Amino acid sequence: MEKLRFAQVGETMYHEVLANGLNVFVFPKPEFQKGYAFFAANYGGMDMRFYLDGEQHDTPAGVAHYLEHKMFDTQEGNALQDLAANGASPNAFTSNAITGYYFESTEKFEENLRILLSFVSVPWFTQESVDKERGIIGQEIGMYDDDPDWKVFINLMTALYQSHPIRVNVAGSVESISHITADTLYACHKAFYDPANMVLCVAGPVDPERICQVAREILPKEAGPIAVKDYGEREAPQAAQDHIEERMEVSAPLFQLGYKGDAPINGQDRLRQELVGELALEVLLGSSSPLYAKLYREGLINQEFSYGYECCPGCAFLMAGGESKDPEAVRMAVAEEAARIGREGVDEALWERVKKGVYGNKVRGLNSFENLCVGQAQTFFAGANFLDFAPLFSAVTKQEAEELIANWVTAQRTALSVVRAKEEGAQ
Amino acid sequence: MSQVTRRELSPGVWLRAVHTDKFKSSYLSVTLLAPLDRETAGANALIPEVLRRGTAVHPDMEALSAALDELYGGAVEPVVRKRGETQCVGFVASFLDDAYAMEGEKILEPAAALLGELLLAPYTEDGVFSSDYTAGEKANLIDRIRAQINDKRTYATQRLAQEMCRFERFGVDRLGDEETVSVLTPELLWARYQELLRTAQVELYYCGSAHPDRVAGALKEALSRLPVNEDRIDPDCEVRVTAGPEPVLVEEAMDVTQGKLVLGFRTGGLTCWEEGFPALYLAAAVYGGTTLSKLFMNVREKLSLCYYASATLEKMKGLVLVSSGIEFGRYQTAKDEILAQLEAVKRGEIEDWELEGARRTLVGACMATLDDQGRQEEFWMGQAAAGLDYGPEVLAARLEAVTREQVAEAARRLELDTVYFLKGKEV
Numbered sequence: 001m002e003k004l005r006f007a008q009v010g011e012t013m014y015h016e017v018l019a020n021g022l023n024v025f026v027f028p029k030p031e032f033q034k035g036y037a038f039f040a041a042n043y044g045g046m047d048m049r050f051y052l053d054g055e056q057h058d059t060p061a062g063v064a065h066y067l068e069h070k071m072f073d074t075q076e077g078n079a080l081q082d083l084a085a086n087g088a089s090p091n092a093f094t095s096n097a098i099t100g101y102y103f104e105s106t107e108k109f110e111e112n113l114r115i116l117l118s119f120v121s122v123p124w125f126t127q128e129s130v131d132k133e134r135g136i137i138g139q140e141i142g143m144y145d146d147d148p149d150w151k152v153f154i155n156l157m158t159a160l161y162q163s164h165p166i167r168v169n170v171a172g173s174v175e176s177i178s179h180i181t182a183d184t185l186y187a188c189h190k191a192f193y194d195p196a197n198m199v200l201c202v203a204g205p206v207d208p209e210r211i212c213q214v215a216r217e218i219l220p221k222e223a224g225p226i227a228v229k230d231y232g233e234r235e236a237p238q239a240a241q242d243h244i245e246e247r248m249e250v251s252a253p254l255f256q257l258g259y260k261g262d263a264p265i266n267g268q269d270r271l272r273q274e275l276v277g278e279l280a281l282e283v284l285l286g287s288s289s290p291l292y293a294k295l296y297r298e299g300l301i302n303q304e305f306s307y308g309y310e311c312c313p314g315c316a317f318l319m320a321g322g323e324s325k326d327p328e329a330v331r332m333a334v335a336e337e338a339a340r341i342g343r344e345g346v347d348e349a350l351w352e353r354v355k356k357g358v359y360g361n362k363v364r365g366l367n368s369f370e371n372l373c374v375g376q377a378q379t380f381f382a383g384a385n386f387l388d389f390a391p392l393f394s395a396v397t398k399q400e401a402e403e404l405i406a407n408w409v410t411a412q413r414t415a416l417s418v419v420r421a422k423e424e425g426a427q
Numbered sequence: 428m429s430q431v432t433r434r435e436l437s438p439g440v441w442l443r444a445v446h447t448d449k450f451k452s453s454y455l456s457v458t459l460l461a462p463l464d465r466e467t468a469g470a471n472a473l474i475p476e477v478l479r480r481g482t483a484v485h486p487d488m489e490a491l492s493a494a495l496d497e498l499y500g501g502a503v504e505p506v507v508r509k510r511g512e513t514q515c516v517g518f519v520a521s522f523l524d525d526a527y528a529m530e531g532e533k534i535l536e537p538a539a540a541l542l543g544e545l546l547l548a549p550y551t552e553d554g555v556f557s558s559d560y561t562a563g564e565k566a567n568l569i570d571r572i573r574a575q576i577n578d579k580r581t582y583a584t585q586r587l588a589q590e591m592c593r594f595e596r597f598g599v600d601r602l603g604d605e606e607t608v609s610v611l612t613p614e615l616l617w618a619r620y621q622e623l624l625r626t627a628q629v630e631l632y633y634c635g636s637a638h639p640d641r642v643a644g645a646l647k648e649a650l651s652r653l654p655v656n657e658d659r660i661d662p663d664c665e666v667r668v669t670a671g672p673e674p675v676l677v678e679e680a681m682d683v684t685q686g687k688l689v690l691g692f693r694t695g696g697l698t699c700w701e702e703g704f705p706a707l708y709l710a711a712a713v714y715g716g717t718t719l720s721k722l723f724m725n726v727r728e729k730l731s732l733c734y735y736a737s738a739t740l741e742k743m744k745g746l747v748l749v750s751s752g753i754e755f756g757r758y759q760t761a762k763d764e765i766l767a768q769l770e771a772v773k774r775g776e777i778e779d780w781e782l783e784g785a786r787r788t789l790v791g792a793c794m795a796t797l798d799d800q801g802r803q804e805e806f807w808m809g810q811a812a813a814g815l816d817y818g819p820e821v822l823a824a825r826l827e828a829v830t831r832e833q834v835a836e837a838a839r840r841l842e843l844d845t846v847y848f849l850k851g852k853e854v
Contacts, residue, residue, distance in 0.1 A: 010451070010527065031449040034795045078728075084719040085780050087787025106794040107787065132731065139734035139752065142684045148577055249682050251573035288492030296488060297559075302567045303476075304574075323570060353496040360499025360523040364452040367800065422682070 001208060006387040009363050013376070013387065014208035021196025021223035024215055025376050026208035029369070035109040035204025036369035039120050040100035040377045042199075043192035045170030046312065050227040052191045057227070059188060060179040062137070062172015065094040067185050069133050070125045071101070079119035088112045096166050097312040098378060102370070109206065110214060117200070117218040123189045127182045138174050148250045152419045156256040156319065159241040159415035163232045164315050191227035195219050199380055201373035231314045235263070239415040247422045254419040256321035257331055259408045264316045266383035272392055273404075275358075277309030277318060280401040282354040283346045284337060284409065285320055289354075291337040300330050313382075318408060327418050338409035341402060351398045359393055429797065431818060432639050436631070436647055439659025443807045444642050445634040445800075453524050453535060453635025454800035456506075457546055457650075458517035459627035460662050460812055463509060463596045469603025470611055470619040471516050473561075473568050475505030477616065479518070480560040481550035491545075498538055499523035503545060509601035510812035511664035511743025515630075516623075518542060519804065524636050535637050536645045543649025547624070555617035565608060572602050576681075580735075583687035583849045584750050590677045591691040591845035595665055597744050628659045630811045634800045662812050664743045668696040670844035677847045685734070687849040688761055690749040692769075695840030699742040699813050705825040706833035710841075711740040711747050712785035713834060714772050719784035721768040722749065732761045743813055747841055755850050762846065775835035782831055793823035 002015040014026040048059050071092070072080045083090040088105035090112075101120050105112050144150045158167045171177075202211050239260050261277065264270040285291050285307060295301045307320035324330050365371050375386040429447030436442050461471055485491045495501045501522040508515040522538040550557055576582050585600060592598035629650075633642045670693045697707045715722035715738025722736040736751035753761045771777075796802045796819040806819055 029449075031447075032798045034791075034798050080718050081724070081780075081784070084717050084788060085784040087784075087791035089788065089791070090718075104791075104795065106791045135731045136727070136734060139685060139754075143734060143752065146579060146683050146685060250577055252570050288489060288496050290489065292492075293487060293489040297563070299563060299566060302570060323574070353493055356529075357496035357500030359529075360501070360527075363527050364500070364521060364523055367451050 001212070004385070006390060008390045009366060009387060011366065011387055013385070016208070016212050018195065018212065018216060018219070019222070020220055021194070022215060022219060023199045023380060024212050025199065025201045025380070026206065026211050027203040027369075027372055028206060028208060029203055030205050032205055033106045034104050034369070035202065035206055036102065036104045036373055037113050037116055038100055038102040038201045038370070038373035038377055039116055040098050040199055041192050042097075042197050042381045043099055043188070044095050044097040045168065046096045046165040046231065047192070047229050048165055048168070049230040049232070050191060051230065052227040053225060057187065057191070059184060060172060061168045061176040062170070063180055063184060063188050064099050065171045066133070066137060066177060066180050067188055068092050068094045068099050069137060070130060070185055071120055071123065073125050073129055074119050074122070075124050079115055082115050083112055086112050090116070094170050096170060098381065100374060100377065102373070104369070109204065110210065113202070113211070113214050114218055117215060121193065121219055123186055125182055125185065130180070130182045130185060134177060137171065137177055141169075141171050141174055144169065144171060148248045148254050148419045151246055151248060152254045152256050152321065152417050155244045155246060156258045156415060156417035159244040159417055160239050160258045160260045160317060161235060161315065162240045164235050165231055166312060166315055194224045194226050196223035197226045199377045201376050203369040203372050235315065237262070238412040241415055243416050245418045245420060248419050250419055250421050252323045253325065253327060253421070254321070255324055255327035255330065256319055256417045257327075257334065258415045258417070259318040260413045260415070261316040261318060261408045263314050264311050264382070268384050268388065268392065270311070270382050271379065271384045271388055272396065273316065274309055274311060275389060275392060275396050276400045276404050277316070278358060279354060279396060280404045281307050281309060281318055281320065282358060283350055283401060284341065284405055285334055286354065288357065289350070291333060295330060295333060300324050300326060300333070327416060331414065331416050334409065335411065335414070338405050342406050346398050346402055348398070351401070355393070362389060433816070434639075434643065436643060436650070437653070437655060438657045440629040440631070440650070440653065441811065442631040442633065442643055442646060443811070444639040445803060446637075446639055447634065448526070448636040450635065450800055451524055451527055452521045452800065453538070453633065453637065454519070454521050454804055455538060455542055456517060456519040456632040456804050456808070457542055458515045458630045458808055459623055460630060461514050461516065461623060461627045462660065462663065463512045463514045463599050465599045465604070465607065467619060468514055468599050468601070469568070469608035470616055471514050471623060472507040472602045473564055473608060473611060473616060474620050474623065475507065475516050475518060476564040476568060477556050477560050478545050478549050479503070479505045480564065481557070482544045483548045483550055484544060486550045494541060498534055498541070499528065501538055503542065507601050508808070510809050511662070511741070512596040513662040513664065513812045514601060515808060515812060518545060519801075521800070526636060535635070535641070539645040539649040543646070547650065547652040552613075556613040556620070558613050561611070561613045561616055565611060568602060568608055569605050572600070572605050572608070579683055579685075579687055579849060580750065580752065583689045583847060584748055586677070586679070587689040587691050587748060587845060587847035590675065590847060595667065625654045625656050626660050628662065629653070630808060632804050632807055634803055662814065666696055666698055666745045667693060669693060670842035674843045675845045677845065679849050680852045681849060682852050683849065684851070686753045686755045686758065686851065688751045688753050688758060689847040690762070690765060690843060691845040691847070692747040692749070692841040693844050694745040694747060695842060696745060697837060697840050698745045699815065703833065703837055704742065705822070706829045706837040707840070708740060708742070708789060709785055709826060709829050710772060710834045710837040711738050712789050713777055713781055714738050714769060714838065715749055717785055717788045719781060719788070721771060721781070722765065725768055726751070726761065726764050730764060732757055732764060736765065758848060758850070766843070769838065769841065772838040773835060773841075775831060777831055777834060782834065786826055786829070789826050790823045793819040793826070
C-alpha cells in the first residue's frame with residue numbers, strides 16, 4: 001500500500017490497486033466520529049454511445065441515472081433501507097461523467113461498507129421493478145422542468161455545444177426513459193461497473209488495510225472488459241449559439257453566461273488548467289475584482305451571482321450567472337473587462353491577493369469528507385490526485401490566467417442563457 | 428478531543444467556544460436574537476446585508492473582499508434565520524485555521540476584528556446608513572422575497588406556515604415582507620439597528636484550534652463598542668396546544684407540472700422544553716424523517732404516489748409539517764394515505780426496524796454534528812434561541828432511551844390544523 005503525504009495541507013492518503021483493478025484511496029481521520037465512503041464508476045450521463053466487445057451500443061438519454069436508481073434494489077429488498085437501518089445516510093448521484101454511491105455513518109462503518117460494495121456490484125432488478133421506477137424518475141424530471149436554475153444551466157449547455165453529450169439532461173426525458181428496459185440496465189452495468197473502471201474513496205476513523213480487505217472480500221476477484229466511450233465529433237471552439245431564452249414563472253430574470261474553453265488534457269495539466277481557470281474567473285469577475293464591485297453597485301448582479309470553472313471529458317468552460325434585470329449588460333461588461341485585461345494585464349496586487357484567497361478556500365474545503373473523496377475520485381479518473389493542487393498552486397502564473405482570458409472570453413466563444421418571467425413583455 | 432464552553436462576556440452577550448484542532452478552518456459567528464415581529468422583521472433582515480456592504484475602514488465591497496482575501500479567502504456571510512419565534516440575524520464566518528497559514532501568521536485576531544468592525548462600525552453618510560447601500564440591499568431583499576416562489580417545495584411549506592400561523596408571530600417570514608421592507612429609509616433602518624444592538628441578546632460562536640481564553644479576548648476587543656445593557660431581551664415562543672375545530676384547506680394554482688401538498692399538524696403542546704421531546708423527535712422521524720420512514724416507504728416507494736414525502740419537526744413552536752410532491756389528480760389519495768400512515772404511528776404499529784432505523788439515523792446525525800463546524804454552529808444557535816444548554820451527545824443519549832409506546836404516545840398528540848395544496852393552472 002502506497003502512503004502519500006500532503007504536508008502543506010495536513011493530509012495523508014493511502015492508495016492501493018487491488019488484483020481486480022479497483023483503486024482504493026483512504027484518508028484516515030482518527031479524531032472524527034463519522035466515516036464517509038464513496039464508491040464511483042467512471043460512467044455518467046454523457047456516456048450514451050459506447051463500444052463493448054466490438055459492438056456499438058446506443059443507449060437512451062438518462063440510462064446512467066436510471067441505473068443509479070435501480071442499483072439500490074437487492075435480492076433481499078433495498079440497500080437504502082439496510083443502510084438507513086444502521087443509521088447511515090446513504091445517497092447517490094449521477095453527473096455528466098461519473099456515477100457515485102456513498103454513505104456517511106458514525107456506527108457500524110464496516111458493515112455499511114460491505115452493503116455499499118455489495119449492492120453497487122450486484123445488479124438485481126426485473127422488468128417489473130424497472131417499469132415501476134419510471135413513474136418516480138418521471139416525477140423527478142418534472143421537478144427539474146419546474147426548476148428555473150436547472151433550466152438556465154441546461155439551456156446554456158445546448159447553446160455552448162454543437163453535439164457534445166453534455167447538452168443532454170443527465171436524467172433524460174420522459175420520452176427517452178420510456179425506452180429503457182431491464183436489459184438496457186444490465187448491459188450498461190456490465191459495460192461500466194467493473195472494479196477496474198471504479199474507485200473507492202474512504203475518509204474517517206478507519207484502518208486503510210481493513211478497507212482493502214473488505215473490498216477484496218466483497219467485490220469480483222478479476223477485472224472484466226470495459227466499454228470504450230464515444231462522445232462524437234470533436235467540438236469546434238466557438239459556441240453553437242449566441243443566445244438562448246426561455247420563459248418560466250420566475251420573479252427576476254435568471255441568467256448564465258458561458259465561455260467555451262479548450263477541452264482539458266488529462267493528468268497534472270488538467271489540474272493546472274482548473275486552477276488557472278478558477279483564478280482567471282476571480283480576477284475577471286470574482287468577488288474581489290473591480291468588475292464585480294461595479295456590477296453590484298449598478299444593481300446588475302446581486303448576492304445570487306456565482307461563477308465557476310467546469311470540466312468533464314471533452315469539454316471545459318467558464319460560467320457565471322445569477323439574477324439580473326439586464327443579463328445582456330452583464331455580458332457586455334464582462335467582454336469589456338476581458339478586453340481591458342488584454343490591454344493592461346491583471347493588476348499584480350489583485351493577483352497575489354486572489355491567489356491567497358483561492359488557496360485558503362481550497363484548504364478550508366478539505367474539511368468536507370465528501371469534497372475530499374468525490375474530488376479524489378473525479379481527479380483520479382482524469383489522471384491525477386486531488387491534493388496535488390497545493391504544490392501546483394504556487395507555480396501558476398499571472399500570464400497563464402491572462403492568456404486563458406484572452407483565448408476563452410471572446411465573442412465567438414460566449415453564450416448567454418436567460419430565463420425570463422412569463423408576464424414580462426407579454427403585452 | 429473537543430471541549431465546549433459557554434461564558435458571558437458582558438450582560439446578555441454570550442460566547443460558545445468549541446476548542447478542537449480537527450478542522451482546517453476556524454468558524455466564527457455573531458447573532459442578534461430578536462423577537463420575530465412583522466413590524467421589524469424586514470428591517471432586521473436588511474441590517475446585516477447593508478452592514479456587509481462596507482465599514483468605516485473598508486468602505487465598499489471591493490475593500491472588504493480584499494481584506495478577506497488577505498485573510499486567506501475568509502468568508503463572512505450575512506444570515507437571517509428563524510428559530511421558533513425568534514429572528515436570528517448576524518454573520519457567520521469561516522477562516523483558514525492559523526495552523527495552515529502559509530507564513531505562520533495569526534488569523535483569528537484580525538478575523539474577529541473584521542467581524543466586529545462589520546457589526547459595529549458601518550460605513551455611514553450623515554450619521555446614518557448610506558442611501559446607496561440601503562436602496563441597493565432593499566431591492567435585493569425584495570427580490571429575494573419575491574424569488575421564494577422559485578423553489579416550489581420550500582415555497583409551499585412557507586405558505587402553509589404563513590396560513591396556519593396567521594395570528595401568531597411564527598407566521599412572519601424570516602425575511603419579512605415586501606410591504607414593510609419597501610418603506611424603509613436609511614434613517615428608519617439606522618434607528619432599528621441601534622435598537623437591535625441595544626436590546627437583542629447576542630450569541631457569539633467559535634470553533635477552532637484557539638484556546639477559549641484567547642477567543643474571548645479577541646472577541647471582547649472586537650465588540651468593545653457594543654452598548655452595555657443589563658436588560659437584553661430573552662428569546663420567547665408562544666405554543667398553541669390545539670388545532671382548530673376543522674382543518675383549514677388552502678389551495679393555490681400556478682403554472683407548474685408537479686403539485687405540492689403540505690400538511691401542518693400541532694403537537695399538542697409538546698416541544699423541546701418537555702421531557703417527552705426526544706419521543707416526539709423520534710416519532711416525526713419514524714413517520715417521515717428518513718428513507719425508512721412510513722411516508723417514504725409507503726407513500727413514495729410502495730404506492731408511488733409522490734416523488735418525495737417527508738415530515739419535519741419545528742421543535743420550539745410545536746409543529747410537524749409534512750411536505751410532498753404529487754401529481755395533481757392524486758390529491759385525495761395522497762392526503763388519505765399520508766394521514767393513514769400517521770394513524771399507524773399513533774396506534775403504535777411500528778416495526779422494530781422502523782423504530783431502530785429512525786433512532787440510528789437521528790443518533791448518527793447528532794454525533795455527526797460534532798464533525799461539522801457549520802452544523803455545530805446551527806445546533807448551538809438553536810439551543811441559544813431555545814435557552815437550552817445540552818449538547819448533541821446528550822440529545823443522542825436521550826434518544827437511545829425512548830420506547831415504542833412513548834413514540835406512539837407522542838404521535839397521538841398530533842392534530843391536523845391546515846392543509847396547503849399548490850396545483851396547476853386549469854387550461
